[in-house]
Amino acid sequence: DIFQQNADLRIHHHQMVHIAKSMFFLVMKQADSPSVDRNELFRLESDFIRKVDQAFTYEEIQKALMEVMRVVANTRNHDPRSKLNPAFISQYIELHYMENLYLDHMAEVLDTSSKYFSNYFKKTFGVNYVEYLNKVRLSHAREYLRNTDLSIAEIGEKTGYSNSSTFTTTFKKYSGVSPSEYRKASGK
Template structure:
């Protein structure tokens, strides 16, 4: 049992249940893991990538060496405080990184909305935002839970549905207005996602609209 306001440092890995109420910080090779437990139950866990300068590694090494020097407890306390400050910096960095990623994702979404009729590709959009195509795909999977091409298709089809509802345009013109160069491909894709052809979708929408009047 750890008394209140006390800490245990172990250089041999994770401690199992150091106290029924405790905050544990585990420095893994790749991840910093922070766990809060109450009544021996894990109530919260945070994980942050350990990246950047090897500040944490040097502090941990110093703390391990100080374990064998009982007369250096004041120094050990200063090292622990520096280590906690380093943890705070890692957490803050992760939050800012997540915020920047979200902002970039939203900016790309707006770009697709505004340019969905253009010949967009993963490569061209990535180039427009100065990121790699692989990072662009990662961003959509991580934040949007959707692939880039799938999102682009969904956006174009949604605009096509709006045009079918509100305008008496030819199918090939609607396809072109939504970024599809091949109207036959557009019709196949539309049927795949709606189980109706564009013409059937339009007729059904207007029939339901008349029935409601």
């Protein structure tokens, strides 16, 4: 899109080269990983600059940049740590807390083993996965208890618990009171 917009504006060729080089360095920041060979990155940069400096058309410049993007994307896809992004994990849990988010499921989503994910999660978040998931679920359950007339069983189901007994036990463990006691105390 950027190339097409600039072509439509009839940006001079040397300015387009400058834009492409700026984009190149932004893309290269994504390749900054211990698993990436520095010599390979240097070769990639040299090839890109040569191709862009010798290009006669916008399409040639764009093609050179797209080649770099493909190479960088492939290096990121082979780095298992790049998939274990704390922001992605917490957002995924927040969006899917009402589902059966077993440890195996999360490991599959993140393309890693259950054991590796479990260790990574504990090290990154400071609590184990199940405890974190329960805290997210119970946060939503407290909102339902305060702001709706749903039954305890319905709230348990909406927040990912397979039955009301498990929900009540877990709620009491983390909150110190049962869901119905919490609802009464909050004035509902």
